[in-house]
Amino acid sequence: MTTIQVHNTLTGKKELFVPVNGNRVLMYACGPTVYDMSHLGHARMTLVYDVIQRYLRFSGYDVTYVRNITDVDDKIINRAKSLGISPEQVAREYTYTFWHDMHCLNIQPPDFEPKATEFIELMIQFTKELIEKGHAYESRGDVYFDVASFKEYGKLGKKTLEDLLVGAREQVKSQDDLADRKRNQVDFALWKSAREGELGWSSPWGAGRPGWHLECSTMTKHVLGETIDIHAGGEDLVFPHHENEIAQSEALHGKPMAKYWLHNSFVQVNSEKMSKSEGNFTTIQNLLGRFSADTIRIFALQTHYRHPIEFSMESLTAAKTALGRLLRAAAYATPAEQSNGAGATAGEAVLKQNAQQITRATAESLDPVNDDLTKQFRKTFTDAMDNDFNTAIATSQLFFLSDKIFVETDENRRRGYATVLVQYARLLGLTLSDTRKQVDDATTKQIVDLVLELRNIARTKKDYETSDLIRKRLADAGLNVMDTGGNTTWEQA
RNA sequence: GGCGGCAUAGCCAAGUGGUAAGGCAGAGGUCUGCAAAACCUCUAUCCCCCAGUUCGAAUCUGGGUGCCGCCUCCA
Incomplete structure (x- = not known):
């Protein structure tokens, strides 16, 4: 079973994937901060880890997948102020739009989806324990993590304390009005005091709210455990977010927070990162108006998750055209394989599909043809996915099989090939349900x-x-x- | 300034020591009342530049050039 290689940011190398505890895989991905519409970059992140958790399940692992929702944050508070509504309303509204987007994209729901606001008490407890252990200190209602007290700080982001201090000096240090509250420039907040009338929870240090990094440490600990197998997120979270999570959790627990750290690369526009701050983003809802979920998925999966994707309408249109060939090939499958289950609701159909999903163990017995061609297809596909989830090659195999379907003249055989195509496409989260005749x-x-x-x-x-x-x-x-x-x-x- | 990464056909993009996957676009063909779609076939003597290691390098080493990310919120 241990044939999967994963690239671990912690070591900078590809490693054989061996879970900490037998067959159990505990996986945590940093989810969205719900203050605005999600864009294609967020879609890529959720899409990538959706496929990875699907593939781990396919491989026979007992996966518990957690993706959090950050519903308390400065950005939410600012958004609420500008809209004249409460932060809770902002968070709830954008949680709903996020769920809607994810559902439209055929992203499997995580096993648990904790929200930061549900863990405030435990975060306070976490902070107390860090203070007791001498890794954190209070300063005028704020609590900061004492970076100097954790000697491994910087191991994920490959930075040294000295580098960071030099860097901080180069930066506009004078503008940091918190500088005089901290012992050290690089110390980060575990707890932020609330101003008058601001959102806050009572704590031993007065009313306030948790720092961003603390929620993930706390939720990981209480939902999954002190050491998990995979902790994942976007490349931009490596430092400082994940670095700080490691500092908090490992300082407190004295053991590794996660065995494997996975990070996906960005969606770029004209070679630059797509982001809110750049203003060069395209929302998922905007995209879904013009392209199907399968098109967006194919587009994302044609590039390896650790490499940037160059986004353009042309590329997305190319993916749409390419998907058309897959849909036509899949149409040769038996209706039962191909359809979403007539009469079922969308949700029921997804659950049914998931229940029918092949696994590494059942793939051969569920292959209606099982000749040299499908054997080769299955092997190339799984070899590619075993190699740090190379969806680009896995996807190319779908086109390979489609070509064979089109030239196959024996009907049974062709139907069999198409069935295998649909089985493996679903492993990547592609529905291959034919949308070509849907008319607006x-x-x-x-x-x-x-x-x-x-x-x-x-x-x-x-x-x-x-x-x-x-x-x-x-x-x-x-x-x-x-x-x-x-x-x-x-x-x- | 520090750290990390990337440079492959018109475009998107795999490949990390054995002689260039896949997708889009393009060309030819089949089919067709016309048109479109579809299908079939073809399309990089070569992987940013220079030097080196090797029987052999896009792939390893050194140097250079260009681009990007992180160090502040960010998937």
Whole structure:
């Protein structure tokens, strides 16, 4: 079972994946701060770890996947101020939009999705213990982590305390109004005191709120444990976020926080990071209006997760065209394999699909053909995924199999190949449900207008047989056609 | 300034010692009343530059150039 290699940011190397505790895999990914709409960069992050946890389950591991929601943060507070509503309302609203986006993208829900606000008491406890152990100190209502007290600080971000201090000196140090509260420039907040009328919870140090890094340390500890297998997030979280989590957790527990640290690279626009602050982002909802979830997924998975993706409408359109070939190939599968389960709700369909998902152990027995071709396909696919989740190669294999499907003349064999295609596409979270014939409202209106135009041509020619047929058929379809004063209008019956 | 990463066809993008995956675009063909779509076939003598190691390098080493990220909120 231990054939998976993962790139570990901690060591900077690819390593054989061996869980800490037998077959159990405890995995935590840093989720969103819910203060605004999610963009393609967030989609990539959730997509990548969605596929990784799917693949670990496929590989037979007993995975517990946790993705948190940060619902208390300066950005939320600022957003609430500018909107004139409470921070709780902001957090709830954007939690809903996040869930909606994730659902649309066919991201499997995590096993647990803790929110920071649910762990305030435990965060206070965590901070108390750090103070008791001499790793943190109070300063005028704030509590800071004493970086100098944790000698391994910087091991994830490959920085030394000296470098950081020099760097801090180079920076606009004078603008840090907290400088005189901290023992050391690089110390970071575990607890921030609240100003008058600001969001806050009571604590031994007065009203305040937790620092950003603390929530992940606390939730990881209490939802999963003191040492977990995989801790993941975007590349920008390596330092300081994950570095600080390590400092807090390992200073307190005296053991590694996570065995493997995984980080995905960014989505770029014109070679620059897509981000809120750059203003060069495209929201998921905006994208979903123009491209299917499968298209966005193919687009993201065609690049290895540790490499930047260059985003452009052209690339996304290319992915859409490419997906079309996969959809046509998948259409040769049996309806049961291909459909989402007729009559089921979207949620039921997803749960059903997940339940039917193949595993490494069942893949061969569930392969209806199991000839040299599918054996080769399965091996190349899993070899690629075993190699630090190389979805680019795995995806290319879907195209390889599609080509074989198109040239196969034996119907049974072709149906079998298509079934295997669908099985493995689902492993990557692709539904391959055929959206090519879904027509939007604007197009529907144009079509009705076209039909009425043709009907009016018939009426002009006094071909009432045809025009009446059209009216009847439209009525059967639920549309009433009305001729009044030389005008023809229509509405829903 | 410190640390880390990247440079592969028109574009996107795998490959990290054995002689360049895949996708898009492009060309030719099949099909077709026309058109479109679809399918089939083809498309980098070579991987930013220079030097080195090696029987052999896009892949390793050294140097150079360009770009990006982190060090402040960030997936």
